[in-house]
Amino acid sequence: MKKRFGALLMAGITAAALVLSGCSSGGKTEGAAETKAQASGKSAADYKIVLILPGPINDQSWNATNYAGLTACNEKLGTKMEYIENVQASDYESTFREYAERGYDLIMAAGSQFDEAVAAVAPNYKDTTFCAVNGSKCDGDNVAPIFPKEYEASYIASILAGNVTKNGNFATIGGFPNEPMEHLMDVYEKNSVKIAESRGISGAKATRAYANSWNDVALGKQMAEQMIDNGADTLFVYANEVGLGSIEAAKAKGAKFIGFSSDQTTIDPNTVVASVNFDFKNFYIWALGLYMDGKLSGNMVHEAGINEDIFVPVYTDNITQEIKDAVDQGIKDFKDGKVDLQALFEK
Known part of the structure; x- marks a missing residue:
């Protein structure tokens, strides 16, 4: 070491x-x-x-x-x-x-x-x-x-995903199902689906899986491939190196990816169209x-x-000004006390 x-x-x-x-x-x-x-x-x-x-x-x-x-x-x-x-x-x-x-x-x-x-x-x-x-x-x-x-960061990610998706089919992968992970996934999934529905996309849904690993790149790729083949067009993965494999799958299959915790747009800006950087x-x-x-x-x-101000959205040219404005408004609404994210936690 x-x-x-x-x-x-x-x-x-x-x-x-x-x-x-x-x-x-x-x-x-x-x-x-x-x-x-x-x-x-x-x-x-x-x-x-x-x-x-x-x-x-x-x-x-x-x-x-x-x-x-x-x-x-x-x-x-x-x-x-x-x-x-x-x-x-x-x-x-x-x-x-x-x-x-x-x-x-x-x-x-x-x-x-x-x-x-x-x-x-x-x-x-x-x-x-x-x-x-x-x-x-x-x-x-x-x-x-x-x-x-992190559930506040995933709220920002959900605004991006909800506006990026074309079919409202979201795939999420977590490292392990601990309470903080479940809470951030709850917020991301519920709010992204809500935004997709508000855009007139019927049948919007989110599918979640856990890798039970932080470093199995091959497993991340395999899981993402299966989820994309099942219809997901927008991926969100929080599982360290597992996410790198998921990005590979998204790139190969033409899905979009919302980066998380670091600026993952540098990996492939046409696949990772935006990130929420910690x-x-x-x-x-x-x-x-x-x-x-x-x-x-x-x-x-x-x-x-x-x-x-420890969560910073990072955009590529694939993100429109309209989506950027939606993120800014979402952050403002949160700071103004208009958003209750804990109400989105699964009971």
Whole structure:
């Protein structure tokens, strides 16, 4: 496994922190006399921080997005941060223990799949803060996940898909059926179908499948081919490298694809006609800012989403101004409190 080092610089942006999975809500700690760094006497460079990635940094999806957050911080400040990529599930706990034993102050891990390993290891290392990116379990004073509200990002993706589709037949593929994945799929499917119906497309529907994998490219291609052969003309996949195979299938069969988490339009702009990019540059700067200020509190999930401008639509020439305007209006409606996305979650 590769290890690399870089510089992180701490900065702060405002973000909301809400309740998730029974955890307390996060937020600012007003009136603090001094920051964590000031209280400890440490400089930014003194903190030992590592980011653990389940896949490669060049996957053009989730891992690349998280790595972009790290490099953005590297360009701006003075802390030093490592990353380690391609960590397998069987090694999650041992990897956490390795860095905790070495006295790391903050261990970040990119993905909800790390939740169980954090819960198992964190109680034994009270001086280390454990932060699962996209995590939802926060039992412990030193367990403080950060969560991009992905169902808000999939709402943006649904506006794109609902206006791009020709026949209203949507195919969705997720990595694993955990609760955050199900919620973002619920929002995407219900809203895209609703938009297609509003355009006069009868019989609009969404078909969902789970790969139960994050890295099986061949499986992603096979699943997408079958779904396209069954009539789907618009695909949405959130399964890391699995999505790369799905894009191959969409390109070969002439279907359209809505990218997610990173700018996947660069793969093939005539197939991936638009993407919803997670601006993890801001997300990581925000999270590291909370940590350095002593506000990345345990026993709570710290969340950010549309209101914090961390989800950015990316368009190709295949997207009309009318569709762009629809996305802008949808984002405005959400910020104005006119959209209740949680009402779309399956009960």
